[in-house]
Amino acid sequence: MGEGTGGGGGRGARVSRFVLLAAWAAVVVFALLHVPGADALRSRVEGAGAAGPAVYLVVYVVAVFALVPRPALNALAGLVFGFPLGLALALAGGVCAALAQFAVARHVAGDAVARRLPPGIRARLDALVGGHAFVAVLQLRLLPVVPYQAVNYGLGLARAGVWPFAAGTLAGAVPATAALVLVGSGGADLGVPVTVAGVLLTVVVGAAWWLRARSAARAGG
Numbered sequence: 001m002g003e004g005t006g007g008g009g010g011r012g013a014r015v016s017r018f019v020l021l022a023a024w025a026a027v028v029v030f031a032l033l034h035v036p037g038a039d040a041l042r043s044r045v046e047g048a049g050a051a052g053p054a055v056y057l058v059v060y061v062v063a064v065f066a067l068v069p070r071p072a073l074n075a076l077a078g079l080v081f082g083f084p085l086g087l088a089l090a091l092a093g094g095v096c097a098a099l100a101q102f103a104v105a106r107h108v109a110g111d112a113v114a115r116r117l118p119p120g121i122r123a124r125l126d127a128l129v130g131g132h133a134f135v136a137v138l139q140l141r142l143l144p145v146v147p148y149q150a151v152n153y154g155l156g157l158a159r160a161g162v163w164p165f166a167a168g169t170l171a172g173a174v175p176a177t178a179a180l181v182l183v184g185s186g187g188a189d190l191g192v193p194v195t196v197a198g199v200l201l202t203v204v205v206g207a208a209w210w211l212r213a214r215s216a217a218r219a220g221g
Contacts, residue, residue, distance in 0.1 A: 045080050052080065053089055060093030061100055070094065070148060074177050078184025086181045091173055098152045098169045105156025113153045121150050126158040133164035141172020 048055040060073050073093065077086035105113040125146070129136045137160065140151050155165055 042076055042080060045076070053085070056080070056089055057093050057096060060090075061097045064097035064101070064149070067149075070097075071176075071180050074180035075184035078181035078186075083181060083185045086185060087178055090177050090181050091170060094173050094177060095166055095170050098148075099162070099166060101149060101152035102156040102160075102162070102165055105153040113157065117150060117154055117157075121146065121154050125151065125154040125160075129155065129158055129160045133160045134168045136160075137165050137168025138172045141169055142175065 045052050045056045045059065056077065063073055064070065074090040077090040077093070080086065081089060125140075137151075137155065140146055146154070
């Protein structure tokens with residue numbers, strides 16, 4: 001009886017995973033076929049009235065699956081909502097989209113995602129994360145040497161925890177997102193200082209991480 005129950009549970013898990021995989025594929029196909037251009041996105045969000053913020057967040061996540069550039073989505077938040085609210089929504093959208101792709105890689109379509117990633121990306125991200133997931137994610141977001149979506153999928157396959165991934169994504173997204181939201185809201189002159197500050201922060205974080213790794217290597221040696 002135990003074996004039968006176990007077999008049924010295994011089949012149930014496989015069916016559940018297949019359903020989730022099919023749902024993910026459907027979302028990707030729908031997004032690729034139906035996500036409109038920037039002007040149409042703006043019209044839809046503005047036309048939603050009080051539900052505009054919620055519509056924007058849904059559009060953000062779906063648009064990221066459709067490979068719509070995130071800078072355009074962040075600038076759209078500034079254009080429609082202004083700076084304070086636009087920044088909060090753009091950051092929330094970026095984190096939600098990242099977590100959605102992270103979850104797909106970890107729980108739904110790991111094998112399919114692994115085949116789509118460039119060779120060596122998963123191993124490289126796994127090595128970067130090590131025991132310092134938050135700092136690794138923060139640096140990858142501040143200095144995007146690996147594309148945004150590759151980081152999301154790759155870290156979903158690697159050893160990164162959900163909370164360090166989410167926190168590093170949020171913190172690392174602030175400078176570039178703030179600059180683009182400012183540009184979208186009409187504050188182009190302020191966008192440059194914010195971007196410069198983000199670059200400086202990247203240098204500081206990278207230097208601190210390098211010094212820490214070097215100290216740990218010496219201590220281990």
